[in-house]
Amino acid sequence: MSHLDYSVFQLINHLAVSDRFLNPLMIFLAEKAQYLFFAAIIFYWFYPKANNRKMVVEAILAACAALSINGGIGHFFYRARPFVAHHVNFLISHAKNASFPSDHATAAFVIATAIWIWIKRDGWIWLILAAGIALARVWTGVHYPLDVTAGMVIGVSIAFAVHCLFSRFEKMNKVSEAIIGVYESVEGKILEKSNMLRKR
Incomplete structure (x- = not known):
């Protein structure tokens, strides 16, 4: 498996030489595209x-769980x-830290999947x-294909698992509603004070 993984890595990574005109895009995807998910x-x-x-609550909780799993692995x-x-x-x-699994691929796929579950059109x-980020991490030489594949599997699996928990267990739903309720309560008070200041 490791030999195949390295062989596929070489094929993709060599594109940085044979198709170097795409390097700026791949560098952007590898380094900056994650901020689009934020x-x-x-x-x-x-x-x-x-x-x-x-959806956002599920995405954030799933991302935290998935990245924690990555840290343990x-x-x-x-x-x-x-x-x-x-x-x-x-x-x-890049730092010389652990390569497996890819945090970038995990984070991208967990959020993308969470969005897909709720809004199919946007999710695609x-x-x-997310797939572009995974490819770019190999293209730029910081991950093996197996690293990003594992990140994808973890991200997708955890996003679905968290959604199933919220769908099947009322207590989980109440947690989500409580988080949103606290925020909206604070938001309402801020808007109310803002309106009062404007009237003055």
């Missing part, structure tokens, strides 16, 4: 549409990154972006 969380939270905030199963173990086309700077766009 922006998505903020956008959907404030976009006034039914169930958006429930990385602690007990350390795998050196490609640029540490091999000569690679290394396009971005985010899933394509």
Whole structure:
């Protein structure tokens, strides 16, 4: 499996030389595109549409759970990154920490899947972006294909697991509603004070 993984890595990573015109895009996807998912969380939270905030709560909780799982795996199963173990086309700077599984792929896929579960049309766009991030992490030399594949599996699985918990257990639903309720209560008070100040 490791030999196949490295062979596929070489094929993808060599594209940084043969198709170098795509390198700026891949560098952006590998380093910066994750912030688009943070922006998505903020956008959907404030976009006034039914169930958006429930979706965001699920996405955040799922992301926290998935990344915690990654941390545990990385602690007990350390795998050196490609640029540490091999000569690679290394396009971005990165710490020499655990390579497996990919946190970037996990975070991207867990949020994209959470969005897909609630809003299919938007979800496909985010899933394509998540796939782009996963590919770019290999292209730029910081992950093996198996790293990002594991991240994808963990992200997708945890997003569905969290959604199932909220769907099947009323207590979980109440937790979500309580979180949203606390925020909306604070938000209402801030808006009320803001309106009072304007009237003065």
